[in-house]
Amino acid sequence: MPDTTPQPSAGAPFASVEEVIAKFAECGYIADRRLATTVLLQSRLDKPLLLEGPAGVGKTELAKKLAEVTGRRLLRLQCYEGQDESKALYEWDYGKQLLYTQLLRDKIGEIIADAPDLDAAVARISAQDSVFFSDRFLAPRPLLEAIRGAQPAVLLVDEVDRADEALEAVLLECLAEFQVSIPEIGTFTAATPPYVVLTSNNTRDLSAALKRRCLHLFLDYPDHERELEIVRSKRTGLPEELARQLVAVVRRLRELTLRKAPSISETVDWARTLAVLGTDELDERVLSETLNVVVKYERDLHRALEALPRLVDPDQQVPESAEAAPPHHAGDEVDGRAVRAAKDLPGRFDDAYYGARGTAARPPQRATGQGHRAFSAVTRRRA
Amino acid sequence: MQVDELLKPFPIKEFHPFPRALLGPGSHELIGPEAKKLGFQRTLVMTSGLRGTDIVHKIVESMKYHGLEVVLYDKVESNPKDYNVMDAVQLYQEHSCDSFVSIGGGSSHDACKGARISIAHDGRNINEFEGFNQSENPNNPPHIAVSTTAGTGSETSWAYVITDTTTDPDNPHKYVAFDDASLTTLAIDDPVLYYDCPTDFTAQCGFDVLAHGAEPYVSRLNFEPSMGNALHAIKLTAQHLRQAVWNGQDLKGREGMMYAQYIAAQAFNSGGLGIIHSISHAVSAFYDTHHGLNNAIALPRVWAFNMPVAYQRFADIAEAMGVDTHGMTTVQAADAALGAAIRLLRDVGIPERFVDIRPDSYSKNRLGQGPTKFYERAKEIKGDAADIDRITNHVLGDACTPGNAKECTFDTVRPVVEHCMTGDLDDLLS
Numbered sequence: 012m013p014d015t016t017p018q019p020s021a022g023a024p025f026a027s028v029e030e031v032i033a034k035f036a037e038c039g040y041i042a043d044r045r046l047a048t049t050v051l052l053q054s055r056l057d058k059p060l061l062l063e064g065p066a067g068v069g070k071t072e073l074a075k076k077l078a079e080v081t082g083r084r085l086l087r088l089q090c091y092e093g094q095d096e097s098k099a100l101y102e103w104d105y106g107k108q109l110l111y112t113q114l115l116r117d118k119i120g121e122i123i124a125d126a127p128d129l130d131a132a133v134a135r136i137s138a139q140d141s142v143f144f145s146d147r148f149l150a151p152r153p154l155l156e157a158i159r160g161a162q163p164a165v166l167l168v169d170e171v172d173r174a175d176e177a178l179e180a181v182l183l184e185c186l187a188e189f190q191v192s193i194p195e196i197g198t199f200t201a202a203t204p205p206y207v208v209l210t211s212n213n214t215r216d217l218s219a220a221l222k223r224r225c226l227h228l229f230l231d232y233p234d235h236e237r238e239l240e241i242v243r244s245k246r247t248g249l250p251e252e253l254a255r256q257l258v259a260v261v262r263r264l265r266e267l268t269l270r271k272a273p274s275i276s277e278t279v280d281w282a283r284t285l286a287v288l289g290t291d292e293l294d295e296r297v298l299s300e301t302l303n304v305v306v307k308y309e310r311d312l313h314r315a316l317e318a319l320p321r322l323v324d325p326d327q328q329v330p331e332s333a334e335a336a337p338p339h340h341a342g343d344e345v346d347g348r349a350v351r352a353a354k355d356l357p358g359r360f361d362d363a364y365y366g367a368r369g370t371a372a373r374p375p376q377r378a379t380g381q382g383h384r385a386f387s388a389v390t391r392r393r394a
Numbered sequence: 395m396q397v398d399e400l401l402k403p404f405p406i407k408e409f410h411p412f413p414r415a416l417l418g419p420g421s422h423e424l425i426g427p428e429a430k431k432l433g434f435q436r437t438l439v440m441t442s443g444l445r446g447t448d449i450v451h452k453i454v455e456s457m458k459y460h461g462l463e464v465v466l467y468d469k470v471e472s473n474p475k476d477y478n479v480m481d482a483v484q485l486y487q488e489h490s491c492d493s494f495v496s497i498g499g500g501s502s503h504d505a506c507k508g509a510r511i512s513i514a515h516d517g518r519n520i521n522e523f524e525g526f527n528q529s530e531n532p533n534n535p536p537h538i539a540v541s542t543t544a545g546t547g548s549e550t551s552w553a554y555v556i557t558d559t560t561t562d563p564d565n566p567h568k569y570v571a572f573d574d575a576s577l578t579t580l581a582i583d584d585p586v587l588y589y590d591c592p593t594d595f596t597a598q599c600g601f602d603v604l605a606h607g608a609e610p611y612v613s614r615l616n617f618e619p620s621m622g623n624a625l626h627a628i629k630l631t632a633q634h635l636r637q638a639v640w641n642g643q644d645l646k647g648r649e650g651m652m653y654a655q656y657i658a659a660q661a662f663n664s665g666g667l668g669i670i671h672s673i674s675h676a677v678s679a680f681y682d683t684h685h686g687l688n689n690a691i692a693l694p695r696v697w698a699f700n701m702p703v704a705y706q707r708f709a710d711i712a713e714a715m716g717v718d719t720h721g722m723t724t725v726q727a728a729d730a731a732l733g734a735a736i737r738l739l740r741d742v743g744i745p746e747r748f749v750d751i752r753p754d755s756y757s758k759n760r761l762g763q764g765p766t767k768f769y770e771r772a773k774e775i776k777g778d779a780a781d782i783d784r785i786t787n788h789v790l791g792d793a794c795t796p797g798n799a800k801e802c803t804f805d806t807v808r809p810v811v812e813h814c815m816t817g818d819l820d821d822l823l824s
Contacts, residue, residue, distance in 0.1 A: 351562035357790035
């Protein structure tokens with residue numbers, strides 16, 4: 012094999028792709044070759060790794076396992092809307108500063124005791140600023156901790172797509188240089204650059220600048236064998252043959268047009284659920300009773316229940332209506348004429364009318380024909 | 395329990411907010427800047443085409459001039475069909491658009507509102523949202539609605555009307571969805587854009603306004619804050635419709651109708667509608683006739699039907715329509731409202747019965763002769779018994795029916811529908 016892979020630096024945790032796969036497998040994370048290659052590259056190139064993909068495919072888990080495998084400390088920055096940089100980088104511990112000021116009141120009094128005027132007193136106190144803006148009062152947040160910490164770290168920046176663009180910009184500086192500047196103290200540069208793993212569920216596009224600084228990997232649902240291996244590795248207690256069938260069912264579920272397709276972790280949950288129930292055969296009944304473990308929206312549940320016979324046994328004939336339907340024909344799922352006829356029912360909107368509330372008591376119906384006579388009377392009278 | 399009894403039928407009302415609106419001649423010039431201000435970048439413009447006018451062309455060019463990318467969907471049909479909505483959704487997703495502008499009458503706006511709701515629900519079929527506030531996700535794309543007819547009020551209201559052609563293609567269903575999430579982001583009402591609206595179309599849209607004003611005024615919802623708008627809309631319509639119809643380039647007439655349609659929509663937004671609209675929906679579901687025309691034909695009959703439960707309200711309407719009710723009893727004044735409406739209908743040249751409408755005058759996007767794929771072979775309205783039954787059933791299941799001034803049953807509504815089909819308007823006059 013030509014020597015094109017980056018050479019291991021001192022203390023590099025992995026010698027080859029195979030070793031990555033093996034070490035992760037020991038910790039119970041089944042990585043495919045593509046993923047393992049990316050992890051190897053990350054450890055050699057000192058570049059952040061950006062993982063994108065649907066929820067529940069093991070993005071966060073990868074960072075956790077990376078820390079476990081490499082013996083590094085895991086630092087996690089969970090992103091959310093409105094997060095500011097003080098929650099990500101560092102902040103001054105104001106409470107502690109205030110407490111110290113109170114405790115040292117006498118000492119401060121001494122310093123300014125013989126100051127001739129206010130200006131001179133202020134000048135003397137300001138000369139002591141460095142005491143209060145020192146390491147002692149610095150509260151490091153995950154980013155600073157990852158750079159400055161004595162122990163090498165894995166920094167997980169989770170769901171970075173939820174953070175505001177401003178925070179993304181703060182990250183840029185930190186990720187590119189592995190350094191954080193604190194105006195009052197100076198610049199910290201990481202002795203050992205942390206392994207950074209960023210995850211995104213793609214709720215918004217990340218900036219090109221961020222993507223450029225990262226190794227990028229799109230993590231999708233795994234193939235059948237790998238997913239089965241994952242379920243197996245989790246020791247769910249479900250017999251092998253049932254686990255195989257269950258994975259096949261979940262994969263077919265993902266092919267339906269669901270609002271939220273089942274994730275790998277949900278497959279594992281489902282396997283555990285079935286194991287707890289002591290299931291020894293995957294039939295329609297037991298699946299339908301436990302479907303809510305993997306399907307989280309009511310509409311999805313209806314759709315999945317309809318398709319269940321087909322999911323259990325792909326050869327079974329089921330009405331086409333249960334199949335994934337393109338949006339134009341969603342109305343065809345059931346007998347159209349029956350649905351249509353139900354739309355002509357009098358009073359079907361009475362309770363919800365214009366958001367009217369508390370209308371349970373319907374006004375009494377008038378005797379049939381009264382209105383007819385009334386209308387006829389109007390027309391007769393005017394004739 | 396007793397409280398329920400005392401307060402029925404609609405004890406707690408809901409007030410529906412309305413979007414910001416730019417009203418007045420020249421306001422359509424502000425579409426580009428306003429769109430930029432709202433953060434639009436790539437916009438799907440939905441319209442019926444408005445062929446024969448250069449309104450769409452001008453607006454699109456102006457939007458491009460202001461730096462917006464524009465994707466055009468100009469195949470919205472009159473009485474917009476579910477497939478119009480879903481086609482637009484597909485186009486929006488294919489081109490990764492981020493916003494909507496709709497240009498036209500109610501059809502364009504309604505299709506656009508539907509598309510936004512569908513997009514906010516991962517492209518779910520729009521027919522799933524019939525009824526009141528059925529959407530779950532209010533984060534739908536921003537929408538500027540530009541009116542080119544004075545009638546619909548759709549650019550301002552929380553309602554949109556779609557024809558369901560898939561459930562049972564032999565028996566189409568036209569439904570209303572009321573949804574706060576469908577409210578547009580900005581409404582633009584520029585009377586200058588009405589200049590190109592043909593005479594018959596202007597007249598029919600005017601009667602849509604009259605129905606939007608009159609129905610909430612007598613509605614069982616009895617929503618006091620809407621009364622002022624409702625009555626003033628009726629007054630403005632009575633004052634300006636004739637001028638707008640017969641002298642289309644007259645700014646005063648057009649402007650009057652612009653304000654009338656705007657406040658009428660405000661009135662029914664919270665004040666409710668009634669069976670003028672239910673009948674109208676049913677007839678255009680089956681024959682694709684123009685909504686305003688249907689309203690115009692149904693209006694006098696439904697007024698006569700509702701009058702016995704709201705003489706005073708109809709007397710107020712008569713006054714708003716310019717009748718001198720001095721010295722009249724309440725009942726006489728109410729009768730005079732009916733007379734004024736019929737006189738207005740005849741003055742602006744609207745057909746008086748459904749059987750008088752010929753298939754070649756059914757809606758064809760009259761401003762643009764746009765496509766009417768679904769109804770190319772629409773049958774002639776015969777007004778036979780089976781037809782009347784079918785329409786009556788549709789009326790009873792319509793979301794506007796519960797608000798009608800008088801409670802509706804098959805037996806009471808059927809004669810009204812029958813009269814709309816074949817009855818003589820003179821029967822209603824004293």
